[in-house]
Amino acid sequence: MSSVSKISSGTAVAPLTRRLPAPVAGVDLNFCRNPACAFYGVLPDPFKRPNGSPSAPPGMPRGAVPGGKHKEFYKCPACRTTSRVKNNRAVAEEHERMRRLRETDPCAPACRTASCANQGLSVEEHPELYQRFGKTKGGDPRWRCKGCAKTFSTGKPARRHKRSDKNRLVLDMLCNDLSLAKTSKISGLSYRDIYRRIGFYHDQVGSFVARREDFSRIDFAEMGSRFATDSQALTINWPSRKRRFPVVFQHLCTAHARSGFIMEASFQLDPEISSAEAEAQSRAADEDHISTAFRRHARIWTKTEFDAHLVRLAKAAGLPQVEEYGLPATGSMLRYDVMQFAHAMRLHDHIGQTDAPLIFVMDGDAGLKQSFATVFQPEVSAGRAHLAIIDFDKAMTNDMRNCVVSDGRIDLCATTGLTPTELSLIPAEFYAEILDEEVAVRLVGEPVGEWFQYPFPTKSEPNRRVCLLTDHPGLEAREKAKLMRLATLRSVDSYFHRFRSNVRFASRPQISTNGPGRVWGRHHLYDPVVLSKLVEIYRFYHNWMEPGTDGKTPAMRIGLARGRIYERDLL
Known part of the structure; x- marks a missing residue:
């Protein structure tokens, strides 16, 4: 926990220890969250003040911060409402990760060398880092990076696909309730080729969204400013025969009620960091003795912390152990409360500038x-x-x-x-x-x-x-x-129903006959990263490509598009 030194009348006073986490990147979430309270939104005194220490500044609520390790909560002195203490750094980091996912164009021409300082810096935004280097045999422009001297070309997205004629077919089948086996049989592509195309679709969707999804030009006073937020549980099959438990992720969405446009969709996975890397970071930081709200690494679950969490759940339920939950073998699972706050912040990024009256509905x-x-x-x-x-x-x-x-x-x-x-x-x-x-x-x-x-x-x-x-x-x-x-919640619940019905891998699991309480899905995936990509792909398919009974897509109803986006426009 951080501390601050106080100076009074030229005499140094003992440092004050924080009882609430310090703000990070302008994010400070720990205050009374009761909208009916006079202290709602007023930041409380964040320091412990033992006898002999300076008193809190005038007008700053004091309140209490009781609770054991990992369970601290702030108790408002006015309304007596309690609010769990949140890790500001974890929420700020997750919010920034979500922002990069939506605003970074993965298909923008840039250096692809991992060891190069110019990796990911696009030609359009950083032309001084590159030079033209002729054209390919197909006539596509070629560029050379000034940092590593490697070359890369730009052109049609599917120019390197040997069977690019199958791209539209596979996309439609993935978004219209066909299993992986049937998709492979009808298209004539192997499972490996289908997985590669899922990655290709994901990049194309990310590129389109980064360029076209600009909510600042929408008049929400005219289009409606009511939003519905809910979550659904998505399951993947157990990672291996030795670890026979399903892995459950939360899929959190906010829908624009009038148009049905999915403003934000969050999946409880960070594919960029593995569980082993997260565990190593946690051990290197040596934060076991520190509460989760004050840790440097508190955004994702580590195996040690998750196992301890299961022990606490089992103890609270009066059971010897809880076996039906686990962490994914690929990527890392986000803490759900961190994802919820980051999701709300992303929605605020989209609509925070409007003057229209806002209505938020949730369960x-x-x-x-x-x-x-x-x-x-x-x-x-x-x-x-x-x-x-x-x-x-x-x-x-x-x-x-x-x-x-x-x-x-x-x-x-x-x-x-x-x-x-x-x-x-x-x-x-x-x-x-x-x-x-x-x-x-x-x-x-x-x-x-x-x-x-x-x-x-x-x-x-x-x-x-x-x-x-x-x-x-x-x-x-x-x-x-x-x-x-x-x-x-009809708008978001309708989307969840469509998602389960049209994406076969998101169907509800069945009870396995091999073990009591265990579930297994015949069509479920084993890699959560693929499921996270399908979440983004179907969000785009629903928003921009799938017209309703009125002949309009949600993007058309909300004012982001004049017409339907076809497969040829994306691919």
Whole structure:
């Protein structure tokens, strides 16, 4: 833990030890995260102050930081709400990694020599590092690096593919529910060639996104500024016969509600560093005696820390051991809370400049609630952003959902005096006004900031309950009713359903007959890096290439594209 020396009246005072992590690259996440609190967003005193030490500056909340090692939390002195202490450095590093993934063009012509200082520095941005060096036999421009004297050429992306005519076919099959075996059989390509093409598609998608995905030119006031965030668990098969457990990753997405555009998709894997490298870094730093919130390396799980985590889970559950979880053999698994905060920061990068009122909807995940309340604190405090969490009965059958919707419809007819036929003839915008009026009446007398059972559920979210985190006594009942109606996860849940249905490798696993509680997927992958690439590929396919019933893609609806992107445009 770092410390700071204080000077008072020319006399040195004992250094003050930090009880909260120091900010890193402008990131400081540890404060009261309760939007209803007067100290919401106010940075507390970060130092321990034993007897005889200087007092905290005036106006700075003190609060308490109790909790054991790895479990520290900040307790607000005003509202008594507790917030887990987060590692600022880990979140800042993950946010920067995510930013590079979206904003770096992997196909930009640049030196590819690993030992060269010019590696990855593109010709377009650094022309002084290269010189023209003629053309290839095919007429493509050739360049020579001034640093290592190696040459490279530019041209059509698939110019080195021997069977480039199969590229469009394989892309469509991967994104339309075909297994690897059937893709190989229909295309005539080997598994190795298909894996290579997945890498090729991933690079082309990354290049396109880096050049075209610019949210600064979107008017969110016109296009809508409501967003839904949720996560799904994706599984890969066990790494080896000796380690028979599935590896589960979280796939976290935020969707633009009106267009269905996936603003950000995060996969719980860093493919750039292996588990062995992460373990070596942790041992070299010698941080075992330091809490996770204060460590230099706290962004990803190491095997030692993950095994200790499983022991704690088993002890809490009263079990001798927990065997059904494990780390991947390739790449490293991110800490989920770090990924949640970094994901929220990336979304803030996209929409932080808009003046439109923002609405963020998420499920009851405590980590999501804290991450959005922290990152969007300026907008929430200014009254420009609202946070809502919802809950509904996911296990209902189709008939049960129809019954719930029918009961809500009957209730609406009874309160308005309209018949079901008359309700069905009302235009959507007037129907929404009727719902808001009826809900506003029922909100009168309801406690502020508590769960509310929405009386008119939809089939996709039966028995929906809503909790408005940014509720306050001054919020009008009509406005609150509108927020309750708009609080839905349908856009992101629809994308998750499409992803599982259209990417065979993301289907739900089956129970294995070889061991109790173990799962194995017939079509699941063994390499998480390939799955992480497919996450990015399908996000692009959904956003830019797949039109809906209206003939438009999500990119067209949100204003990023004038028309559909075809396979030939990408490849």
